[in-house]
Amino acid sequence: MNNGTAILSTDNLRMHFPVKGGVFQRAVAACKAVDGVSLTIMPGETLGLVGESGCGKSTLGKTIARLYEPTSGGIAFEGNELADLSRRQLKPFRREIQMIFQDPYESLNPRHTVGTIVEEPFVIHKMGTRAERQQWVADLLAKVGLPESAAGRYPFEFSGGQRQRIGIARALALKPRLLICDEPVSALDVSIQSQVLNLLMELQREMGLSYLFISHDLAVVKHISDRIAVMYLGRIVELAPAEEIYNNPVHAYTKALISAIPVPDPTHVPDRVILEGDVPTPIDPPDGCRFAPRSGAEHSSEMLETLPPFKEISPGHWVEACPVCAPVRHAR
Amino acid sequence: MGEVESKILLEVRDLVTAFDTDAGQLTAVDGVSFAVRRGRTLGIVGESGCGKSVTAMSIMRLLPQPMGKILKGEVLFDGRNLATVPAEDMRSIRGNRISMIFQEPMTALNPVHRIGKQICEVLTQHNDLSPDDAWQQAVEMLDKVGIPSPEIRATEYPHQLSGGMRQRVVIAIALACGPELVIADEPTTALDVTIQAQILQLINNLQRDLGMSVMLITHDLGVIAETCDEVCVMYAGRVVERAPVKELFANPRHAYTQGLLSSIPRLNGTPKSELQTIDGMVPALSELKPGCRFALRSGREHAPELLVERQTLKEISTDHWVEACPVCTRG
Numbered sequence: 038m039n040n041g042t043a044i045l046s047t048d049n050l051r052m053h054f055p056v057k058g059g060v061f062q063r064a065v066a067a068c069k070a071v072d073g074v075s076l077t078i079m080p081g082e083t084l085g086l087v088g089e090s091g092c093g094k095s096t097l098g099k100t101i102a103r104l105y106e107p108t109s110g111g112i113a114f115e116g117n118e119l120a121d122l123s124r125r126q127l128k129p130f131r132r133e134i135q136m137i138f139q140d141p142y143e144s145l146n147p148r149h150t151v152g153t154i155v156e157e158p159f160v161i162h163k164m165g166t167r168a169e170r171q172q173w174v175a176d177l178l179a180k181v182g183l184p185e186s187a188a189g190r191y192p193f194e195f196s197g198g199q200r201q202r203i204g205i206a207r208a209l210a211l212k213p214r215l216l217i218c219d220e221p222v223s224a225l226d227v228s229i230q231s232q233v234l235n236l237l238m239e240l241q242r243e244m245g246l247s248y249l250f251i252s253h254d255l256a257v258v259k260h261i262s263d264r265i266a267v268m269y270l271g272r273i274v275e276l277a278p279a280e281e282i283y284n285n286p287v288h289a290y291t292k293a294l295i296s297a298i299p300v301p302d303p304t305h306v307p308d309r310v311i312l313e314g315d316v317p318t319p320i321d322p323p324d325g326c327r328f329a330p331r332s333g334a335e336h337s338s339e340m341l342e343t344l345p346p347f348k349e350i351s352p353g354h355w356v357e358a359c360p361v362c363a364p365v366r367h368a369r
Numbered sequence: 370m371g372e373v374e375s376k377i378l379l380e381v382r383d384l385v386t387a388f389d390t391d392a393g394q395l396t397a398v399d400g401v402s403f404a405v406r407r408g409r410t411l412g413i414v415g416e417s418g419c420g421k422s423v424t425a426m427s428i429m430r431l432l433p434q435p436m437g438k439i440l441k442g443e444v445l446f447d448g449r450n451l452a453t454v455p456a457e458d459m460r461s462i463r464g465n466r467i468s469m470i471f472q473e474p475m476t477a478l479n480p481v482h483r484i485g486k487q488i489c490e491v492l493t494q495h496n497d498l499s500p501d502d503a504w505q506q507a508v509e510m511l512d513k514v515g516i517p518s519p520e521i522r523a524t525e526y527p528h529q530l531s532g533g534m535r536q537r538v539v540i541a542i543a544l545a546c547g548p549e550l551v552i553a554d555e556p557t558t559a560l561d562v563t564i565q566a567q568i569l570q571l572i573n574n575l576q577r578d579l580g581m582s583v584m585l586i587t588h589d590l591g592v593i594a595e596t597c598d599e600v601c602v603m604y605a606g607r608v609v610e611r612a613p614v615k616e617l618f619a620n621p622r623h624a625y626t627q628g629l630l631s632s633i634p635r636l637n638g639t640p641k642s643e644l645q646t647i648d649g650m651v652p653a654l655s656e657l658k659p660g661c662r663f664a665l666r667s668g669r670e671h672a673p674e675l676l677v678e679r680q681t682l683k684e685i686s687t688d689h690w691v692e693a694c695p696v697c698t699r700g
Contacts, residue, residue, distance in 0.1 A: 083641075089561040090532075196650050226416035226588060228647035231632040235643055253561060256591075260634035261641065279640055297566040299591030301633055303614045307595065311570060312563045315531045 043077040043113075044247050045101065045134075045215055050074045050110035050120075052093075052100045056320055068320050070096040072271035073110070075347070078215065081241065083248040085262030085279065087255055087294065091316045093271045094251045098217045101249065102136050103127055114215070132162065135208040139220035141200030145192040151178075151203050152188030158210040177206040181236060198229035205236065215247045222257060234261060255298050259283055264353070267291045270327040271319050273347070275363075277354035287350065289362040290328045326359035334361045378582045379405040379428070379467075379550055384442035384452075386420075386427045389435070395654040397423040399606040400442070402682070405550065410576070410583040412597030412614070414590060414629070418651045420606040421586045425552045427452075428584075429469055430459045446550070465495040468543040472555035474535035478527040484511070484538050485523030491545045510541040515571060533564035537571065544575060551576075554586045569596055590633055594618060599688075602626045605652060605662040608682065609697075612689040622685060624697040625663045661694040669696050 052071035055064035070093040078084045086094050100107050103119055112119045114130055122130070138144040145154055152174050159170045175185050181202040192200055201221060208216055218237070222230040238261060240246060252258045258265060258279075265282045267275045267290065275288040286292045293310040300307065312331055323329065325343050329336040336359070345359040356363045386398040398420045405411045413421050426432050428444050430451060444451040446467065451459065468491075471477040479487055488507035492498055498506070504523070511519035514537040527535055536556065543551055553572065557565035573596065576583055585596060593600055593614065600617045602610040602625065610623040621627045631645035649666045658664070660676040675694055683693040691698050 089563055198650065226651075227590070227629060228416060228632050229650060231634070231644035231646045234634070235646060238641055238643070255562065256634045256636055259636055259640070260638060260644070263641075283636060293563060297562040298636065299562075299565070299569075299589065299595045300636065301590040301594045301618070301630070303594040303618050305594070309566060309570075311566055315533050315564065316561075 042079065044080045044082075044115055045249075046075075046077040046111075046113050047101065048075050048111035048113070050097070050100060050112060051108040052096050052105055053108040066320050068318075069271050069322055070319055071100055071107075072319075072322070073344075074268075074271075074273055076266055076273060076276065078247050078249060079263075080214070080247055081245045082264065083241065083250050083262045085258035085265040086249060086251045086268060087253065087258050087265060088268035089253065089294075089316045091319070092268045093319065094253075094268055095219050097268070098136070098219050098249060098251050102134050102217050103130070104136075128162075132158075132211040133213050134215045134217065135211065135213040136217045136219065137201070137204050137208050137221045139223055141197055141204050141224065142192075144204055145200060147192055149191075150188065151183075151190055151192065151195075154192070154203060155188070155206045155210060158207065162211065173210070174206075177210060180209065180240070181206045196229070197225050198232055201225065201233050202236065205233075205240070209240070209244075212244070213246070215249065217249045217251070219251045220253070221250075223252065223254065230257070237261065255295060267294065270316060270322050272327060272357065273355075274328065274357045275355065277356075281351075281354055285354075287354070287356045287363050287365065288328075288359075289332050289334070326357075326362055328359070328362050332362050336361050375406045375408055377404045378407045378447060379584070380443075380445040381424070381428065382443040382445065384424065384427060384444065385440040386423055386432065386437065387440050388433075388437050392655055396440075396657070397606055397654060398427060399657075400679075401601075401603070401606075401608050402442075403601045403608060403611060405582045405584050406598070407549075407582055408576070408580050409598040410585055410596055412593040412600040413584065413586045413603060414588060414593050414600060415603035416588060416629075416651050418654075419603045421603055422554055424603075425469070425554050425584070425586055428552065429463055429467065430456070431463075431469075461495065464491050464548075465546045466548055467550045467552065468546070468548040470536075470539055470543045470551060470553040470556045472558050474532060474539045474559070475527065477539050478535060480527055483524055483526060484530075487538070488523075488542050488545050491542055495546050506545070507541075510545050511538070513575070514538070514541045514544070515567075516541075532560055533567060536560060536564075536568055540568070540571065540575075544579070544581075547579060548581060550582045550584065552584045552586070555588070556585070557592065558587070558589070565592075572596070590630065602629070605657055606654070607662065607692065608690075609663065609692045610690065611682070616686070616689050620689070622689070622691045622698055623663075624667050624669075624699060627699065628666075661692075661697055663694070663697050667697050671696050 053067040053069050056066040056068050058065040088094050099105050107120050155174045156170050178187050183202055222233050262279045265279050266273045269290050275291045293312045296309045323341050325341040345357050348358040349355050350365050358365045382402050384401045387394050387396045415421050427439055439452045485507045489503040492503045492506055508519045508523050516522050516537055557568050597614045600614050601608045604625045610626045628647040647666050658676050660678050664671040680692050680694045682690045684690050
């Protein structure tokens with residue numbers, strides 16, 4: 038892929054966690070939460086990341102934010118390699134990549150006032166005088182649509198949607214370039230969800246932000262994203278522009294995922310591919326096509342052993358080309 | 370619906386449920402009426418805090434005690450008023466003729482008992498069965514809800530199963546006694562879309578095979594569109610609109626229903642376009658007005674008397690009822 042102008046790119050990124058067992062708690066297996074992910078995010082772009090729980094979406098987000106130390110592979114932010122940096126070396130990049138979390142009830146310290154929470158990034162990075170910081174906090178609160186008086190109150194005094202706004206204000210404090218949004222609206226009611234989505238889209242237009250938008254709600258992802266990556270068991274199985282992936286999904290998993298979305302229209306007759314079972318465990322997954330056991334289609338032993346190539350089948354539309362799960366026609 | 374009208378199994382009339390709190394008595398459900406027909410599915414939709422679950426708990430008589438009380442109204446199930454039957458009689462109905470599927474399958478199951486035993490418990494409570502027969506039936510139930518190798522699974526504990534499998538167990542428990550009515554409170558909210566599709570299909574198939582009625586509580590309009598015959602839209606403790614599902618989606622009349630329908634992102638919508646929103650949020654129970662409760666969020670001015678006087682539900686076309694606030698009823 039062309040990484041020339043990307044704000045962020047990962048190269049064969051892996052994040053494995055040891056599974057400990059036995060008397061001495063030695064690593065007996067590896068949980069391959071992220072297993073060879075290469076993707077890029079362009080400036081001002083929203084890359085949606087979808088998949089079922091346990092497929093490694095959140096781990097990928099946290100690894101890109103360098104909350105984890107990756108097992109192998111590269112993370113480049115505007116060409117600077119982050120994967121091997123120490124905590125101290127990372128500090129300037131921390132300002133550029135920020136995160137918004139799913140649960141606005143758990144990601145805000147209940148003992149701090151909203152003012153303290155939003156001010157904290159400035160304090161950590163030793164920016165401004167007290168008065169300046171207070172002004173910045175007021176500006177940030179205004180930007181996310183909260184009254185100035187919010188600064189003196191505590192998180193419990195706010196509703197879920199307002200708390201998510203506080204989380205966004207905190208994430209924006211250091212004027213980041215990339216926001217990793219991990220299920221930012223999943224805990225919110227629909228009417229509040231649309232308020233927060235509008236805010237995120239507006240901030241993107243205003244500040245030129247890039248988003249990695251992680252969600253299991255495909256309708257939400259479709260609405261907000263420019264491109265969408267579909268993740269299954271630690272790997273990206275399909276990546277394409279948002280419209281393309283919905284109109285022309287190639288991988289059997291993408292098809293099943295899209296067909297499972299309930300459509301809010303009672304006259305719509307769902308043409309549904311019901312998947313059997315759940316996402317299998319990422320502990321020692323097969324080397325080849327990982328979707329094979331759930332696909333209901335027979336795979337040769339070779340397909341189960343060798344990693345299918347990630348192919349570009351039309352401009353910008355990439356798919357993990359397992360011959361059974363993603364039969365790719367040549368030259369269309 | 371066009372077909373022969375099926376008989377009403379459950380009718381809730383003017384139900385009022387309140388809680389005693391430190392801040393005084395708060396009314397969570399304020400005069401709710403609806404009916405569930407035999408073999409049909411009624412959806413109840415609304416945002417958190419609008420009284421959906423309290424309505425279900427009132428029907429099941431599972432309100433937290435001693436704070437929760439049914440102050441008024443009737444819950445007519447097959448001709449009997451459940452709001453007033455003695456607790457003893459209610460126990461023989463609950464889990465037997467009416468049962469419930471809860472949202473969170475991990476907390477709905479007892480972590481220290483084997484799955485088979487938990488199903489047996491319901492069976493032996495309501496039927497005169499030997500332990501062996503009960504176990505046999507429990508295994509059959511697990512098989513019916515699509516759990517592979519049910520004999521083995523029956524001997525396992527809830528933590529050994531995935532979320533989707535646990536929800537199947539919860540459904541098996543709910544259906545063990547062949548209830549006439551199943552109340553499903555957000556049965557798929559904690560699950561992935563793929564697993565949700567499996568569970569909704571399962572409920573649908575079982576409903577068809579067993580002929581039961583379903584009352585489905587959800588905030589997901591997609592799930593409503595797909596599974597329900599009729600829908601009640603609740604807001605701040607009241608039903609603001611009630612209609613057959615096709616009519617409701619095609620012709621929503623209350624401003625809140627319209628707001629809900631237009632604020633969800635659609636797969637065929639314009640990418641990155643601004644979504645419709647409903648300003649503000651659901652008011653707290655302590656701030657509720659007797660009149661139109663959607664007034665503050667409707668963005669339209671209400672005359673003072675509309676905030677003071679309760680508006681009645683009016684039937685504007687066959688089976689389509691709307692709370693008749695003249696400002697919030699549109700279209």
